[in-house]
Amino acid sequence: MSSSSSRRVTLLGATGSIGRSTLAVIARHSEAYELYAVTAQRSREALLEICLRFEPARAVIGTQHDAEWLRSRLQEAGLTRIDVCHGEAALLEVSQAPEVDTVMSAIVGAAGLLPTLAAVEAGKRVLLANKEALVMSGGLFMDAVSRHGATLLPIDSEHNAIYQCLPMQHRDGLSRVGVSRLLLTASGGPFREWSLAALETVTPDQACAHPNWSMGRKISTDSATMMNKGLELIEACWLFDATPAQVEVVVHPQSIIHSMVGYADGSVLAQMGNPDMRTPIAYGLAWPSRIDAGVEPLDLFAVSRLDFESPDEVRFPCLRLAREAMVAGGTAPASLNAANEVAVQAFLDGKLSFLGIARLVQATLEATEVRAADSLDVVLCEDARARQLAERLLHQRSFQRGRT
Numbered sequence: 532m533s534s535s536s537s538r539r540v541t542l543l544g545a546t547g548s549i550g551r552s553t554l555a556v557i558a559r560h561s562e563a564y565e566l567y568a569v570t571a572q573r574s575r576e577a578l579l580e581i582c583l584r585f586e587p588a589r590a591v592i593g594t595q596h597d598a599e600w601l602r603s604r605l606q607e608a609g610l611t612r613i614d615v616c617h618g619e620a621a622l623l624e625v626s627q628a629p630e631v632d633t634v635m636s637a638i639v640g641a642a643g644l645l646p647t648l649a650a651v652e653a654g655k656r657v658l659l660a661n662k663e664a665l666v667m668s669g670g671l672f673m674d675a676v677s678r679h680g681a682t683l684l685p686i687d688s689e690h691n692a693i694y695q696c697l698p699m700q701h702r703d704g705l706s707r708v709g710v711s712r713l714l715l716t717a718s719g720g721p722f723r724e725w726s727l728a729a730l731e732t733v734t735p736d737q738a739c740a741h742p743n744w745s746m747g748r749k750i751s752t753d754s755a756t757m758m759n760k761g762l763e764l765i766e767a768c769w770l771f772d773a774t775p776a777q778v779e780v781v782v783h784p785q786s787i788i789h790s791m792v793g794y795a796d797g798s799v800l801a802q803m804g805n806p807d808m809r810t811p812i813a814y815g816l817a818w819p820s821r822i823d824a825g826v827e828p829l830d831l832f833a834v835s836r837l838d839f840e841s842p843d844e845v846r847f848p849c850l851r852l853a854r855e856a857m858v859a860g861g862t863a864p865a866s867l868n869a870a871n872e873v874a875v876q877a878f879l880d881g882k883l884s885f886l887g888i889a890r891l892v893q894a895t896l897e898a899t900e901v902r903a904a905d906s907l908d909v910v911l912c913e914d915a916r917a918r919q920l921a922e923r924l925l926h927q928r929s930f931q932r933g934r935t
């Protein structure tokens with residue numbers, strides 16, 4: 532049962548991997564958190580199940596047809612008070628609704644940008660899992676956070692770890708609080724030890740079978756190419772006002788240390804825990820308090836050792852491409868993200884090889900002009916331009932399956 536003092540949450544992307552983990556944490560603390568709205572794009576059966584179980588005030592799905600289907604199933608179940616809507620405008624509405632305190636941003640990809648920004652502009656507590664929003668519009672996004680007094684809490688496990696290892700006053704600048712570097716850990720993905728020749732043969736199912744984390748197919752593929760770490764490097768620069776040179780990527784195959792902060796006096800603070808997204812989600816929901824996330828305590832004797840390696844940017848060039856895009860600045864990260872989304876989808880659809888992902892992103896960036904990212908219109912325009920270009924390049928002979 533909810534009470535008048537409970538926090539009301541909009542869960543964008545409720546049917547995804549982060550969405551399901553968020554529901555699991557909320558279910559453990561139903562007295563403290565009440566679901567106001569849940570959203571999905573296509574997964575109508577999964578959204579129906581969530582509505583039946585949690586009885587939110589509102590549900591949003593991608594199309595009118597699916598909204599009608601959902602409405603009639605809910606009517607049959609006697610849940611007529613759940614307001615069912617569809618489309619982008621409805622996503623913005625449930626992100627900004629005055630009834631809502633907290634918005635979990637867990638839509639995958641660029642589609643998360645506008646609803647997340649809407650939540651920021653309404654001054655909500657925003658739990659940011661969707662990294663693509665910040666990668667695309669970094670400066671504009673962070674300006675909006677401070678202008679509208681939103682509370683931004685990173686949910687990506689690495690950024691959440693860094694946030695936990697920083698003093699509260701870090702917003703005054705990293706060097707003022709004695710931080711010398713941010714150490715972003717990476718599992719290295721399922722192909723950490725594979726040769727370039729073996730990487731030629733990677734299939735979508737292999738790429739989506741992450742050794743430590745259970746995640747959606749897009750981020751799993753990004754983890755396998757290490758583009759995920761590249762996007763996270765960009766995300767870390769924006770979140771913590773760091774330069775790309777201040778962010779060091781450390782491959783740590785056990786995924787027990789979720790990231791670290793190095794200080795001027797030689798101290799390195801790490802946040803550790805089992806690799807389970809319910810931990811950062813619970814942190815974001817309860818901040819500045821702590822609540823039980825339902826995660827097993829870390830058994831250090833079972834872990835027994837922690838290994839660290841430097842990343843190999845020859846076999847995993849996406850990390851380099853992302854760093855270069857952040858250094859280039861302006862709209863380069865938005866173009867990188869757009870090209871990557873096209874490339875990953877093509878790979879998952881069997882139209883592009885695994886190594887072709889980095890090649891397609893690189894070719895798109897080489898043919899793209901960098902503009903100042905001084906408005907959302909410019910960012911969205913460059914996003915669309917990079918997508919079109921990547922789609923065109925994809926049809927060239929050199930990118931056809933078997934040639935990359």
Ligand SMILES: NC(=O)c1ccc[n+]([C@@H]2O[C@H](COP(=O)([O-])OP(=O)(O)OC[C@H]3O[C@@H](n4cnc5c(N)ncnc54)[C@H](OP(=O)(O)O)[C@@H]3O)[C@@H](O)[C@H]2O)c1
Pocket residue numbers: 543544545546547548549550570571572573574575636637638639640642660661662663686687688744745746747748749750808
């Ligand atoms: N999974 C993790 O462990 C993890 C960790 C850190 C960060 N993240 C980030 O969190 C975000 C979500 O990741 P995920 O793994 O949870 O993804 P996912 O399992 O693929 O779920 C994505 C969610 O977004 C919805 N969605 C997809 N396209 C949409 C669109 N065009 N408009 C509106 N909603 C749309 C999906 O609805 P349908 O089900 O209807 O398609 C689903 O609810 C990503 O940005 C990812 O990088 C994930």
